[in-house]
Amino acid sequence: MQETPHSHQSDQGRVLAMGWTPLGFKKHRGKTLPQVIFADPDWFFYMYDNKRFEGGHAVEAEEIYKRATSTKIRHDGKEELVADYFRNPVTDRFYGISIGPQSSPRPECRRSFLYRTDVIDLSVPRLFADYDKSGYRDLIGTLKNHFFGSTSYKMTKKRCEAFFDDDSKFVLGQEV
Numbered sequence: 001m002q003e004t005p006h007s008h009q010s011d012q013g014r015v016l017a018m019g020w021t022p023l024g025f026k027k028h029r030g031k032t033l034p035q036v037i038f039a040d041p042d043w044f045f046y047m048y049d050n051k052r053f054e055g056g057h058a059v060e061a062e063e064i065y066k067r068a069t070s071t072k073i074r075h076d077g078k079e080e081l082v083a084d085y086f087r088n089p090v091t092d093r094f095y096g097i098s099i100g101p102q103s104s105p106r107p108e109c110r111r112s113f114l115y116r117t118d119v120i121d122l123s124v125p126r127l128f129a130d131y132d133k134s135g136y137r138d139l140i141g142t143l144k145n146h147f148f149g150s151t152s153y154k155m156t157k158k159r160c161e162a163f164f165d166d167d168s169k170f171v172l173g174q175e176v
Contacts, residue, residue: 020032020033020034020060020161020164021056021057021060023036023057027040027043028040028043031157032157032160032161033057033060033061033064033164034064034157034160034161034163034164034165035155035157035160035161037064037068037122037160037164038140038144038155038160038163039155040136041068041122041125041136041139041140042125042126042131042132042133042136044061044064044068045122045123045126046126046130046131047061048061048065049126063164064164065123066170066172067164067169067170067172068121068122068123069119069121069122069123070119070121070170070171070172071119071120071121071122071143071169071170072118072119072120072168072169072170072171073099073118073119073120073146074146074147078101079101079102079103080101080102080118081099081100081101081102082099082100082101082102082116082117082118083097083098083099083116083117083118083119083120084097084098084099084100084106084107084113084114084115084116085097085113085114085115085116085117085124086098086107086112086113086114087112087114087128088112089112092128093125093128093129093132093135094124094125094127094128094129094132094135094139095112095135095138096135096138096139096142097120097124097139097142098142099120099142099146102118119171120139120142120143120146122136122139122140122143124139125139147163147169
């Protein structure tokens with residue numbers, strides 16, 4: 001893995017501390033990729049899927065993608081929690097997620113239930129539509145509520161970057 005301007009690597013080659021580089025793209029000029037994920041994940045996944053990031057931003061986008069698709073569910077200490085993913089059966093678009101105990105029965109509404117997993121995957125709305133602002137708004141709201149206690153929690157630059165810098169929030173695979 002390449003190093004970015006303000007990062008360093010472990011002896012296994014993983015970036016330990018990311019120095020997120022501000023974007024030069026007109027739409028998100030001056031924002032870092034962690035900020036974009038919280039503000040406009042639809043745009044990030046479009047750019048990522050279409051390989052539009054270059055140089056250091058491509059390296060950072062790869063790291064953000066890994067983390068945004070494998071966010072650990074914070075556990076309450078009582079039992080394992082899981083995320084149930086839903087689609088709207090009328091529009092066939094992403095509908096949202098519900099985080100609850102693993103022991104709870106799978107949702108009754110079988111037509112809208114997609115699957116259950118132990119991570120939050122922010123890329124799921126793109127499985128149903130190339131553009132889904134409302135699906136992403138709901139998904140980011142659930143993520144913010146789960147980690148910060150409120151769907152309206154203000155995600156400053158510092159908070160966005162700290163979230164994506166914290167390895168303990170993600171399933172990152174085994175180090176070699």
